Amino acid sequence: xxxxxxxxxxxxxxxxxxxxxxxxxxxxxxxxxxxxxxxxxxxxxxxxxxxxxxxxxxxxxxxxxxxxxxxxxxxxxxxxxxxxxxxxxxxxxxxxxxxxxxxxxxxxxxxxxxxxxxxxxxxxxxxxxxxxxxxxxxxxxxxxxxxxxxxxxxxxxxxxxxxxxxxxxxxxxxxxxxxxxxxxxxxxxxxxxxxxxxxxxxxxxxxxxxxxxxxxxxxxxxxxxxxxxxxxxxxxxxxxxxxxxxxxxxxxxxxxxxxxxxxxxxxxxxxxxxxxxxxxxxxxxxxxxxxxxxxxxxxxxxxxxxxxxxxxxxxxxxxxxxxxxxxxxxxxxxxxxxxxxxxxxxx
Numbered sequence: 001x002x003x004x005x006x007x008x009x010x011x012x013x014x015x016x017x018x019x020x021x022x023x024x025x026x027x028x029x030x031x032x033x034x035x036x037x038x039x040x041x042x043x044x045x046x047x048x049x050x051x052x053x054x055x056x057x058x059x060x061x062x063x064x065x066x067x068x069x070x071x072x073x074x075x076x077x078x079x080x081x082x083x084x085x086x087x088x089x090x091x092x093x094x095x096x097x098x099x100x101x102x103x104x105x106x107x108x109x110x111x112x113x114x115x116x117x118x119x120x121x122x123x124x125x126x127x128x129x130x131x132x133x134x135x136x137x138x139x140x141x142x143x144x145x146x147x148x149x150x151x152x153x154x155x156x157x158x159x160x161x162x163x164x165x166x167x168x169x170x171x172x173x174x175x176x177x178x179x180x181x182x183x184x185x186x187x188x189x190x191x192x193x194x195x196x197x198x199x200x201x202x203x204x205x206x207x208x209x210x211x212x213x214x215x216x217x218x219x220x221x222x223x224x225x226x227x228x229x230x231x232x233x234x235x236x237x238x239x240x241x242x243x244x245x246x247x248x249x250x251x252x253x254x255x256x257x258x259x260x261x262x263x264x265x266x267x268x269x270x271x272x273x274x275x276x277x278x279x280x281x282x283x284x285x286x287x288x289x290x291x292x293x294x295x296x297x298x299x300x301x302x303x304x305x306x307x308x309x310x311x312x313x314x315x316x317x318x319x320x321x322x323x324x325x326x327x328x329x330x331x332x333x334x335x336x337x338x339x340x341x342x343x344x345x346x347x
Contacts, residue, residue: 186215
């Protein structure tokens with residue numbers, strides 16, 4: 001529609017629109033209450049206080065964040081001058097303690113019956129000897145023995161040492177092998193907690209105290225200058241060699257004793273009081289089986305504790321004279337009835 005009828009469309013002008021009123025100025029301005037002609041002193045002071053408070057809040061936030069960053073930095077990397085250890089090192093130490101405590105339970109369940117509760121040896125060879133731990137029982141060596149069995153030690157396919165790794169059909173997985181090795185090489189300078197294998201809770205003894213144990217490896221041990229290297233095939237004790245016969249004093253009484261099948265062939269021995277005597281021990285049990293002849297008083301007090309000898313070897317123990325009375329001779333490695341007897345010292 002246009003207001004000029006009779007003209008051609010291209011000559012027609014658009015129809016005029018009705019006049020509109022201008023929008024009020026208040027529509028584009030802030031509310032009246034915010035457009036005061038001036039600020040009162042109270043209002044200005046309040047604004048200043050709010051601004052100052054905001055700056056203090058920002059400062060405190062920055063300070064707290066900065067302090068947190070500094071503390072976390074030293075928590076992760078350790079405080080200077082060795083005041084604390086890095087977090088990862090602390091966690092590694094805690095995990096190592098856990099590994100050793102688990103290894104203790106594995107040893108008690110699988111190894112103690114042959115190697116002794118404290119690694120002193122028995123059917124199997126000694127494990128707690130410092131020379132062995134220093135140069136022979138390395139983690140890799142122990143892993144090899146546990147993986148392929150006792151044949152790795154001396155090439156004996158009939159060795160009593162079984163295979164423990166499940167890689168070759170044994171009962172222990174790789175993690176349990178690592179835990180067992182960690183226990184065998186645990187330091188004697190640290191104390192560990194005996195834990196229930198099922199519940200992982202500390203075991204409390206009859207005295208109401210938590211039971212503990214220590215490792216066998218002495219970190220400060222150094223072999224003497226004249227020490228000989230431990231043989232690769234070694235199942236003996238204390239130095240790895242057969243005990244040489246001792247020098248028997250002239251006129252001393254000599255007794256013979258045979259150890260076979262974890263039993264002494266004699267249960268009663270007799271010597272004279274006031275004279276030194278000797279006992280020749282013939283250990284006829286298999287290699288890796290340690291025996292000795294320890295002397296004790298009637299109350300169990302140990303008088304003489306000679307070195308052990310390996311199976312298949314023989315040695316002579318020389319003892320000083322004893323007062324008349326009754327004593328006990330016993331194998332300290334196997335304090336069982338079969339390896340216990342009575343020594344009578346007559347006037």
